[in-house]
Amino acid sequence: MSKIPEFTDILYEVKGRAAWITINRPKVYNAFRGQTLEELIQAFQLALNDKDVASVVLTGAGEKAFCTGGDQSAHDGNYDGRGVVGLPIDELQGLIRDIPKPVIARVNGFAIGGGNVLVTLCDMAIAADSAKLGQVGPKVGSFDAGWGTALLARVVGEKKAREIWYLNETYTAEEAVAMGLVNKAVPMEDLDAAVTKWTDTIGERSPTALAFLKRSFNADSDSIRGISNLALHAVKLYYASDESKEGVNAFNEKRKPDFHKFTE
Ligand SMILES: CC(C)(COP(=O)(O)OP(=O)(O)OC[C@H]1O[C@@H](n2cnc3c(N)ncnc32)[C@H](O)[C@@H]1OP(=O)(O)O)[C@@H](O)C(=O)NCCC(=O)NCCSC(=O)c1cc(O)c2ccccc2c1O
Numbered sequence: 001m002s003k004i005p006e007f008t009d010i011l012y013e014v015k016g017r018a019a020w021i022t023i024n025r026p027k028v029y030n031a032f033r034g035q036t037l038e039e040l041i042q043a044f045q046l047a048l049n050d051k052d053v054a055s056v057v058l059t060g061a062g063e064k065a066f067c068t069g070g071d072q073s074a075h076d077g078n079y080d081g082r083g084v085v086g087l088p089i090d091e092l093q094g095l096i097r098d099i100p101k102p103v104i105a106r107v108n109g110f111a112i113g114g115g116n117v118l119v120t121l122c123d124m125a126i127a128a129d130s131a132k133l134g135q136v137g138p139k140v141g142s143f144d145a146g147w148g149t150a151l152l153a154r155v156v157g158e159k160k161a162r163e164i165w166y167l168n169e170t171y172t173a174e175e176a177v178a179m180g181l182v183n184k185a186v187p188m189e190d191l192d193a194a195v196t197k198w199t200d201t202i203g204e205r206s207p208t209a210l211a212f213l214k215r216s217f218n219a220d221s222d223s224i225r226g227i228s229n230l231a232l233h234a235v236k237l238y239y240a241s242d243e244s245k246e247g248v249n250a251f252n253e254k255r256k257p258d259f260h261k262f263t264e
Contacts, residue, residue: 007043009024009032010043012043014053017054029068029110030060032087033081033087034082037083038088041092055103057103058096059106060108062109067112069114077240085232093228100207103122106192110131111131112132116135117144120147120148125181126184131176131182132172137168138168141239142235142244144231147225152165
């Protein structure tokens, strides 16, 4: 196994045959900034290259949040890192798809915005029954289209995906199971055992068969990558607008946004 770098925003640990990657920014409900994504990318690459790792668990620190998407306090018309919108989010999303090992989302709390897209991208998800999932884009001046919309529609169905994005409600873990976004919900105290049971099973399976299966599932929906790429550049233009800034400012100022004056 390669040497593990010193991370500030995440934790990386190999337990049994699984790499556990934890977003460790509980004060901002595990929202990600540029640095967080750089570290997540490195962590997924470590897991990819470690022959002893059969699966990856993606989670958040604490019991409040899995991940609430982009860190709005690091958003000033763009986020604070590298890439089209100041976040190398396309690289991380691509890695979750491309790593030829199952990725399990351990949803320990809020999975909102870009955090919800991560759950959508993971091969499987187990949630604590206290977890809440949803989208916020039109409420906070953003949209994460492609994996966030078209793949979500394949996972939960067109009507439900549109409801999620247009109304921005939050859904319980039980509702997320019913719509197919999460595989199962368990009490928080049973979450680690449930995830470990699955990673132990995967550790006993043929890695080559798993890799081909993952690639075959992906092949059917891979054209969505192009939509994501196009949308990322559209978001860049949107972030420069007063309309988007109204959403970000309203969240940071803890007030309701006023989008009335903006019409297409
Ligand atoms: C998760 C919530 C629904 C929780 O609401 P609640 O009322 O229970 O708690 P608070 O709102 O008071 O939050 C507690 C505490 O955490 C801070 N916080 C929460 N989320 C974030 C965040 N994302 N960034 C920064 N800080 C956050 C909050 O400020 C509070 O701090 P205190 O110091 O005051 O205690 C609710 O918090 C919520 O809806 N959060 C999500 C907000 C959000 O706007 N998320 C980003 C959406 S956009 C996005 O994720 C995104 C990511 C991408 O990578 C993209 C890529 C390409 C295109 C688009 C992208 C994109 O849209």
